[in-house]
Amino acid sequence: MSTAPAPGQIVAGALAPHPPHLVYAENPPQNEPRAECGWEVLRWGYERLRADLQKKQIDVIIVHSPHWKTTQGTHVLALPQFQGLSVDPIFPHLFRYQYDLRVDVELAHAIVAEGRAAGLELQPMENPKFRVDYGSIISCHMTRPTWDLPIVAISSNRAHFDFGNEVGEQLQVRLGEATRRAVERTGRRALLLASNSLSHRHFTVEPALPEDMTHEHIYHHGQYLWDMRMINHLRAGRSRQALAEMPDFIDGAISECKDGSLTWLLSALGFPAYPAELYGYGTVIGTGNAIMGWDPARAEAR
Ligand code: 2XP
Ligand code: FE2
Numbered sequence: 454m455s456t457a458p459a460p461g462q463i464v465a466g467a468l469a470p471h472p473p474h475l476v477y478a479e480n481p482p483q484n485e486p487r488a489e490c491g492w493e494v495l496r497w498g499y500e501r502l503r504a505d506l507q508k509k510q511i512d513v514i515i516v517h518s519p520h521w522k523t524t525q526g527t528h529v530l531a532l533p534q535f536q537g538l539s540v541d542p543i544f545p546h547l548f549r550y551q552y553d554l555r556v557d558v559e560l561a562h563a564i565v566a567e568g569r570a571a572g573l574e575l576q577p578m579e580n581p582k583f584r585v586d587y588g589s590i591i592s593c594h595m596t597r598p599t600w601d602l603p604i605v606a607i608s609s610n611r612a613h614f615d616f617g618n619e620v621g622e623q624l625q626v627r628l629g630e631a632t633r634r635a636v637e638r639t640g641r642r643a644l645l646l647a648s649n650s651l652s653h654r655h656f657t658v659e660p661a662l663p664e665d666m667t668h669e670h671i672y673h674h675g676q677y678l679w680d681m682r683m684i685n686h687l688r689a690g691r692s693r694q695a696l697a698e699m700p701d702f703i704d705g706a707i708s709e710c711k712d713g714s715l716t717w718l719l720s721a722l723g724f725p726a727y728p729a730e731l732y733g734y735g736t737v738i739g740t741g742n743a744i745m746g747w748d749p750a751r752a753e754a755r
Contacts (some may be wrong), residue, residue, distance in 0.1 A: 455508050457694060458509070458642055460512075460640040460641065460642060461637045461638070461640045461641065461642075461646075462634065462636065462637065462638070462642060462643075462749070463586050463633060463636055463643050463644075463645055463749065464471070464509050464510070464511055464642045464643065464644060464745060464750070465505075465506060465509055465511070465518070465644050465645075465719050465747065465748055465749070466644070466645040466647070466721065466722045466747040467502060467506075467644070467645070467646050467647070467718075467744070467745065467746045467747070468616060468647050468687075468715060468718070468743055468744060468745040468746075469499075469502070469516075469540065469573075469592040469595060469596050469646040469647065469648060469744065469754055470495075470586040470592070470648065470649060470650045470651075470691075470737075470742040471518070471519075471520070471587065471589075471591035471592045471648045471649075471650075472492070472495075472591070472650070472686060472737035472738075472740070473493055473541040473544045473547045473548035473587060473591060474491060474492055474544070474547060474663065474664075474675060474737050474738070475492055475496055475499070475504050475505075475591065475595055475688035475737070476547075476548060476550065476591050476594055476595065477491070477544075477547040477548060477663070477664075478490060478491035478492050478493075478496060478596075478664055481498060481594065481596075481598060483550050483551045483552065483594075483741070484548060484550045485549040485550075486546060486547055486548070486549060488547075488664045489658070489662075489664055489677060490664050490666070491570045491663070491664030491666060492664075492666075492669070492737060494508060494733055494734075494735045495733050495734075495735040495737070495742055495744065496595075497733060498610075498732035498733020498734075498744040499595045499596065499732070499733070499744055501577045501732045501733070502596065502732045502746055503596065503597070503598075505730070505746060505748070506567060506596065506597070506644065506746075508596070509642075509644070510642055511602060511642055511643070511644045512557075512602070512603075512641045512642045512643065513557045513602060513603050513604065513605060513641050513642075513643050513644070514591050514593055514597060514602050514603075514604045514605075514644045514645075514646060515560070515564075515594070515604070515605045515606075515607065515618055515632060515636075515643050515644070515645050515646070516593055516604060516605070516606050516607065516645075516646040516648055517606075517607045517608060517609065517645075517647055517648060517713070517714040517717045517718065518586050518588035518589040518592065518606060518608070518648040518712075518714065519588055519608070519609050519648060519649050519709050519711075519712030519713075519714055520586040520587055520588030520589070520609075520648075521585075521586035521588065521589060521606065521608040521609065521612050522608065522609055522610075522611060522712070523576075523608040523609070523611070524611050524615075525574065525576070525610075525741075526573065526574025526575055526576060526610055527568065527573065527574065527575050527576070527607060527608050528575070528576045528577070528578045528605040528607075528608040528627060529561045529564050529575060529576070529577055529578060529605060529606070529607050529608070530556045530561060530578050530583075530585065530605060531556065531558055531561040531562060531565070531577030531578055531579050532556060532558065532578070532579055532580075532581055532583075533555060533556055533558055534553070534554070534555055534556065534684075535552070535553075535554055535556065535581075535583060535585050536551075536552060536553040536554070536636055537551075537552060537582075537584055537585070538539055538550070538552075539552055539584065539585065539586075539587045539590050540587075541587050544663075545549055546663070548587060548591070550590060550594075552566075552585060552589070552629070553600070553601060554585065554590075554593070554603075554662065555600075555602075555603040555604070556603055556604060556605060557603040557604070557605050557641070557693070557741060558608075559639060560605050560639050560641055560643075561577060561605045562599065562633060563574055563638055563639045564605065564607070564631060564632055564635040565577050566635070567631035567632070567634045567635045567638070568627075568628060568631040568632075570631070570745075571630065571631045572627075572630065573624065573627055573628060574609045574610075578608075585606060586606075586630040588648045588649075589606040589648060589678070590647045590741070592648040593646070593649070594599075596644075596646060600696070600736075602675045604646075607628070607632070607692055607717070608713035609713050609714060610624070611715060612624050612713075613703070613711045613712070614711070618700035618703050618704070618711070619700055620700070621711070621713055622696070622699055622700060622716055622754070623740070624713070625713035625716040625717045625720065626693070626696075626716060626717075626720040627720075628713075628717050628720070629716070629717040629718065629719065629720025629721035629722075630720055630721070632645070632717070632721045633720075633723070636721075638698035645686060645718050645719065645722070646692045646718075647714035647715045647718035648714050649708075649709040649710055649712055649714040649715055649738075650677055650708075650737075650740045650741060650742045651670075651679075651680045651683060651684075651706060651708055651709070651710065651740075651741040651742065651743055652673070652677070652680050652706035652707065652708055652740060652741035653706065653707045653708055653709045653740045653741070654672050654676055654706075654707050654739055654740065655672075655738050655739055655740060656668075656672065656738045656739045658744070668681075669735075669736055669737070669738075669739075670736060670739070671736055671741075672736065672739030672740075673739075674704075675703070675706075676706045676707070676741060677741065679702055679705050679706035679708075680706065680734070680741040680743070681704055682698070682702075683695055683698070684731060684734065684743050686698070687728075687729040687731075687745060688728050688729055688731055688745075689728060690725060690726045690729075692719045692722075692724045692729075694726050695719065696716060696719060696724065699715075699716060706741070709740075709743075712747050718725070718747075720755075722747050722749070725747050725752065726752075727743045727747075727749075727751070727752030729742075729746060729747050730745060730746045730747075730748070731743065731745050732744040732745065
């Protein structure tokens with residue numbers, strides 16, 4: 454059944470991690486390297502997420518990425534179009550991707566304005582030569598490979614790193630609220646993506662064939678336990694408990710949540726008390742990746 458949500462709301466949210474390996478293994482025309490296979494369980498998870506999102510009317514995707522790291526507050530893409538070649542600095546043999554994307558500039562400015570009104574430091578990114586980060590590109594590609602929707606990309610500021618996890622978390626909660634207000638004010642039906650992995654300890658040696666799945670496995674039992682703990686909270690609708698444990702999770706699992714994307718998403722969604730859908734969990738070079746979705750309409754129907 455197709456749903457037609459009223460304008461001015463977040464129609465879905467997803468935890469949409471960005472290992473470049475997933476795009477590599479999909480072999481899309483935009484990416485130069487070719488793969489035989491790999492990380493299927495995660496890629497099938499994305500397939501199921503995409504199928505659920507197809508049932509929704511969505512005007513725009515807002516993505517918050519750990520790999521656009523800004524030190525002077527939060528930046529937001531704010532020109533109508535960006536194009537270029539995105540090369541993963543750690544995995545240039547897996548990800549060399551030609552991107553050409555459209556931005557919802559009005560919504561971008563609304564996020565900047567709402568964030569500033571809440572006392573946050575925000576800047577619109579208006580340099581036409583700016584190279585969009587690979588985290589934003591990969592999460593958007595895996596969620597919506599047709600690129601038929603405009604996006605708004607939001608940077609991760611360095612507050613967790615510079616001032617501590619608690620300060621960083623507070624800022625991301627406020628940024629999430631400001632994002633929600635901007636969506637409501639502009640009348641958009643928005644899909645929000647948090648681009649981060651969960652546990653994040655990497656292998657230090659890559660196999661000769663990157664997609665050789667005989668090498669892929671959980672790196673560390675303690676990190677796995679942390680991932681399961683957070684996933685169980687979110688699947689049970691305990692997002693406030695997940696938030697409460699986030700500073701310890703970040704340290705215990707060396708988590709990419711340290712860049713704030715998941716906290717921003719949970720805050721924008723109003724800290725869901727309804728269950729998240731788990732579409733897939735798997736490791737990529739040992740890091741823990743969960744693909745999860747929040748559907749506010751499903752929660753209302755309960
Ligand atoms: O190192 C990172 O942050 C990456 N995005 C690449 C690799 C695997 C992630 O899970
Ligand atoms: Fe990453």
